[in-house]
Amino acid sequence: xxxxxxxxxxxxxxxxxxxxxxxxxxxxxxxxxxxxxxxxxxxxxxxxxxxxxxxxxxxxxxxxxxxxxxxxxxxxxxxxxxxxxxxxxxxxxxxxxxxxxxxxxxxxxxxxxxx
Amino acid sequence: xxxxxxxxxxxxxxxxxxxxxxxxxxxxxxxxxxxxxxxxxxxxxxxxxxxxxxxxxxxxxxxxxxxxxxxxxxxxxxxxxxxxxxxxxxxxxxxxxxxxxxxxxxxxxxxx
Numbered sequence: 593x594x595x596x597x598x599x600x601x602x603x604x605x606x607x608x609x610x611x612x613x614x615x616x617x618x619x620x621x622x623x624x625x626x627x628x629x630x631x632x633x634x635x636x637x638x639x640x641x642x643x644x645x646x647x648x649x650x651x652x653x654x655x656x657x658x659x660x661x662x663x664x665x666x667x668x669x670x671x672x673x674x675x676x677x678x679x680x681x682x683x684x685x686x687x688x689x690x691x692x693x694x695x696x697x698x699x700x701x702x703x704x705x706x707x
Numbered sequence: 708x709x710x711x712x713x714x715x716x717x718x719x720x721x722x723x724x725x726x727x728x729x730x731x732x733x734x735x736x737x738x739x740x741x742x743x744x745x746x747x748x749x750x751x752x753x754x755x756x757x758x759x760x761x762x763x764x765x766x767x768x769x770x771x772x773x774x775x776x777x778x779x780x781x782x783x784x785x786x787x788x789x790x791x792x793x794x795x796x797x798x799x800x801x802x803x804x805x806x807x808x809x810x811x812x813x814x815x816x817x818x819x
Contacts, residue, residue, distance in 0.1 A: 623805075634796055634811045637806060642805070694739060694807060698752070700748075700749060700750050701748075701750050
């Protein structure tokens with residue numbers, strides 16, 4: 593089984609709709625991240641969380657919100673989707689404290705299309 | 708997945724040849740670097756990392772070189788194989804930052 597899972601894998605929605613993307617991990621990591629990826633660009637950080645009570649904005653948090661329901665679950669919401677939020681979304685986890693590195697483990701991605 | 712590679716610098720390499728992918732990083736305070744590989748339709752996967760107290764680190768068929776003077780990172784892939792076709796990203800961070808900054812990526816296309 594995959595260590596980091598994302599649901600749904602693909603989603604098409606309309607402008608103005610509320611969308612939630614979910615991420616679950618079985619790695620036991622405290623740190624979780626949400627990124628978006630657009631063609632020709634690298635990964636841009638939306639939000640990150642270092643534990644259940646910790647939520648931090650990334651570089652492009654406007655138009656998004658997150659919820660860390662448990663150590664293993666981190667969801668991303670688009671309250672009112674707009675077309676320029678069409679992108680690939682990735683969840684990632686890391687465990688700096690144990691490994692001494694900031695290697696991040698990525699989920700398979702969610703392809704979101706906003707019409 | 709394929710759309711990730713659009714508009715990226717592309718390296719076409721013959722199967723069996725060596726590949727070199729370059730990355731210029733931006734923050735002189737960065738002291739930890741990672742190379743990721745992203746295959747079509749998948750999330751990025753860790754390849755190799757290096758800390759700023761090293762100039763070179765080798766893995767299986769891959770070598771990362773770090774030149775802090777000019778803020779340059781490179782990934783060398785030996786005997787490139789079709790399975791190496793992917794987009795490669797460098798990422799940087801520094802102690803206490805807790806976040807990775809990713810480069811825009813380089814597309815590698817292996818010609819059989």
